[in-house]
Amino acid sequence: xxxxxxxxxxxxxxxxxxxxxxxxxxxxxxxxxxxxxxxxxxxxxxxxxxxxxxxxxxxxxxxxxxxxxxxxxxxxxxxxxxxxxxxxxxxxxxxxxxxxxxxxxxxxxxxxxxxxxxxxxxxxxxxxxxxxxxxxxxxxxxxxxxxxxxxxxxxxxxxxxxxxxxxxxxxxxxxxxxxxxxxxxxxxxxxxxxxxxxxxxxxxxxxxxxxxxxxxxxxxxxxxxxxxxxxxxxxxxxxxxxxxxxxxxxxxxxxxxxxxxxxxxxxxxxxxxxxxxxxxxxxxxxxxxxxxxxxxxxxxxxxxxxxxxxxxxxxxxxxxxxxxxxxxxxxxxxx
Amino acid sequence: xxxxxxxxxxxxxxxxxxxxxxxxxxxxxxxxxxxxxxxxxxxxxxxxxxxxxxxxxxxxxxxxxxxxxxxxxxxxxxxxxxxxxxxxxxxxxxxxxxxxxxxxxxxxxxxxxxxxxxxxxxxxxxxxxxxxxxxxxxxxxxxxxxxxxxxxxxxxxxxxxxxxxxxxxxxxxxxxxxxxxxxxxxxxxxxxxxxxxxxxxxxxxxxxxxxxxxxxxxxxxxxxxxxxxxxxxxxxxxxxxxxxxxxxxxxxxxxxxxxxxxxxxxxxxxxxxxxxxxxxxxxxxxxxxxxxxxxxxxxxxxxxxxxxxxxxxxxxxxxxxxxxxxxxxxxxxxx
Numbered sequence: 001x002x003x004x005x006x007x008x009x010x011x012x013x014x015x016x017x018x019x020x021x022x023x024x025x026x027x028x029x030x031x032x033x034x035x036x037x038x039x040x041x042x043x044x045x046x047x048x049x050x051x052x053x054x055x056x057x058x059x060x061x062x063x064x065x066x067x068x069x070x071x072x073x074x075x076x077x078x079x080x081x082x083x084x085x086x087x088x089x090x091x092x093x094x095x096x097x098x099x100x101x102x103x104x105x106x107x108x109x110x111x112x113x114x115x116x117x118x119x120x121x122x123x124x125x126x127x128x129x130x131x132x133x134x135x136x137x138x139x140x141x142x143x144x145x146x147x148x149x150x151x152x153x154x155x156x157x158x159x160x161x162x163x164x165x166x167x168x169x170x171x172x173x174x175x176x177x178x179x180x181x182x183x184x185x186x187x188x189x190x191x192x193x194x195x196x197x198x199x200x201x202x203x204x205x206x207x208x209x210x211x212x213x214x215x216x217x218x219x220x221x222x223x224x225x226x227x228x229x230x231x232x233x234x235x236x237x238x239x240x241x242x243x244x245x246x247x248x249x250x251x252x253x254x255x256x257x258x259x260x261x262x263x264x265x266x267x268x269x270x271x272x273x274x275x276x277x278x279x280x281x282x283x284x285x286x287x288x289x290x291x292x293x294x295x296x297x298x299x300x301x302x303x304x305x306x307x308x309x310x311x312x313x314x315x316x317x318x319x320x321x322x323x324x325x326x327x328x329x330x331x332x333x334x335x
Numbered sequence: 336x337x338x339x340x341x342x343x344x345x346x347x348x349x350x351x352x353x354x355x356x357x358x359x360x361x362x363x364x365x366x367x368x369x370x371x372x373x374x375x376x377x378x379x380x381x382x383x384x385x386x387x388x389x390x391x392x393x394x395x396x397x398x399x400x401x402x403x404x405x406x407x408x409x410x411x412x413x414x415x416x417x418x419x420x421x422x423x424x425x426x427x428x429x430x431x432x433x434x435x436x437x438x439x440x441x442x443x444x445x446x447x448x449x450x451x452x453x454x455x456x457x458x459x460x461x462x463x464x465x466x467x468x469x470x471x472x473x474x475x476x477x478x479x480x481x482x483x484x485x486x487x488x489x490x491x492x493x494x495x496x497x498x499x500x501x502x503x504x505x506x507x508x509x510x511x512x513x514x515x516x517x518x519x520x521x522x523x524x525x526x527x528x529x530x531x532x533x534x535x536x537x538x539x540x541x542x543x544x545x546x547x548x549x550x551x552x553x554x555x556x557x558x559x560x561x562x563x564x565x566x567x568x569x570x571x572x573x574x575x576x577x578x579x580x581x582x583x584x585x586x587x588x589x590x591x592x593x594x595x596x597x598x599x600x601x602x603x604x605x606x607x608x609x610x611x612x613x614x615x616x617x618x619x620x621x622x623x624x625x626x627x628x629x630x631x632x633x634x635x636x637x638x639x640x641x642x643x644x645x646x647x648x649x650x651x652x653x654x655x656x657x658x659x660x661x662x663x664x665x666x667x668x669x670x
Binding site: 005006007008009010011012013014015016017018079092093094148150151152155156157158159169171173177178179180181182183186187190198199201202205209225226227228229277278279280281298300305306307308309310311312313314315316317318319320321324 | 340341342343344345346347348349350351352353414427428429483485486487490491492493494504506508512513514515516517518521522525533534536537540544560561562563564612613614615616633635640641642643644645646647648649650651652653654655656659
């Protein structure tokens with residue numbers, strides 16, 4: 001049974017999911033290539049996954065059969081236990097909690113394509129719409145405090161398989177993640193000081209300085225962050241204040257699909273198809289102050305190693321100025 | 336010129352050190368093997384490093400010549416500017432600071448040995464004594480707020496060269512690292528609640544439960560942490576309350592050398608010579624409440640990839656229970 005444990009000093013939760021365990025000496029050494037013959041995510045192979053919980057389907061097609069655009073299934077290797085009750089307990093000074101929560105995979109396309117940038121704009125738009133809908137559905141579960149959407153591309157980014165079929169994870173958690181809590185806390189302090197959203201102020205300054213902006217369309221802007229942890233780390237913000245991703249109007253999603261595909265394409269052009277992680281940071285389910293959080297997407301290329309200095313300090317060393325990174329990416333957009 | 340930039344939301348500092356920059360497509364792809372012929376850290380090659388700032392030398396030997404046990408030199412690829420003044424400035428909502436600080440390398444042995452576990456106990460004891468002395472000397476610099484000691488072993492742990500000559504980094508920072516600040520904050524809250532050191536309580540519970548203890552000698556204990564982020568992550572604590580590593584009595588260092596070498600040896604046995612990071616977390620230079628911080632060493636094997644879930648949430652997924660990890664390591668000690 002998976003279990004959450006809380007670090008009594010830093011209050012960080014760790015999920016112990018021993019069913020995923022490999023033999024000690026095998027860690028991180030497997031990198032399997034999956035072709036379309038054996039790919040459980042390809043159209044026609046629906047029986048290789050658990051039954052779907054949601055799909056955008058052609059009229060007349062059957063559940064768990066072919067004829068879909070986007071398909072959502074429970075993760076076979078889920079880190080969380082969907083059916084369990086949330087049990088919290090103490091053991092001396094330690095805190096533990098049952099690893100209750102939801103873990104779904106969104107299969108972004110019926111075709112065996114490994115990278116998001118091979119998808120058409122309208123396909124990405126559809127997949128973003130599905131993610132929006134799934135988050136809204138999950139929010140009805142009384143245990144879920146936060147819904148995190150992540151994508152791992154390439155083995156350095158933690159993807160299990162090489163050249164895999166493009167998919168994302170939706171994880172519903174019974175607690176608000178530490179990183180999101182930090183952002184909310186920082187935004188709250190800023191709001192109390194200035195009575196403005198810190199994200200809105202960042203966007204305004206980025207647009208006015210125009211040194212780190214990569215793409216600026218009607219509703220969204222992508223920038224290399226001023227204090228990026230990683231070389232070429234990029235963020236996408238809605239230009240209008242909006243706390244929850246899942247409340248984004250559908251008519252904005254075409255713009256979002258364009259900026260997402262074009263930003264990642266530029267990244268892949270500059271860095272030669274790097275591994276990367278994508279994270280959607282939306283507001284917690286029970287928003288107390290929607291005025292202070294502002295949803296955004298973080299794109300983190302995994303091209304340099306994180307060393308002892310970073311693990312020990314929580315600070316990062318970045319060898320590339322975001323101004324230079326933005327310039328390289330803009331040049332790549334034009335070429 | 337290196338520069339610190341502060342994330343305006345999470346308040347994390349990032350050091351931009353562009354002099355270390357490689358071409359975008361070369362990131363993380365170089366892994367050079369250095370043999371003793373070309374190793375700048377070997378005895379007899381003292382002219383290949385910047386002039387030493389400290390060395391434990393045989394009587395009659397010359398500065399920057401052979402005849403030393405442990406040698407300390409400035410890092411040629413320093414991330415920090417030793418001579419600069421500390422300049423802080425704002426730019427709109429962003430904060431920046433000159434990357435002032437100290438960055439030294441401690442060469443742990445004159446012999447070309449890549450791993451700490453190839454050193455004799457008395458050699459490790461000597462090298463720990465030198466680190467203690469260097470921290471105490473650095474504390475006199477009025478700019479330095481924190482001295483971090485880290486060791487990277489193996490390329491997955493961020494080491495630049497494969498099979499390199501065993502060495503550590505001492506980094507003097509003008510700010511307290513985020514991770515240490517979090518520990519202090521957590522320890523402070525605990526102290527206010529219970530009027531006891533949280534680390535002392537952890538040690539007491541670990542010794543009494545004896546489920547995660549690997550080695551327990553007169554002055555130190557090594558344990559697989561209850562909420563370890565990484566498989567086989569291990570911590571070493573002095574059993575007596577002591578806030579600063581650099582105040583450890585010299586007569587304790589033999590015990591520390593033994594527990595450090597034996598713990599890492601067990602780790603290397605179980606995991607087949609893994610990459611790892613070692614961090615010494617000591618109290619900040621200007622200790623306000625020595626009663627609440629408790630120095631410790633963190634040993635983090637780098638055997639699994641950090642994926643989008645971890646980067647996006649700040650939570651970790653660990654496939655190995657620390658109780659199992661401790662058991663494997665103890666079995667390896669005996670064999």
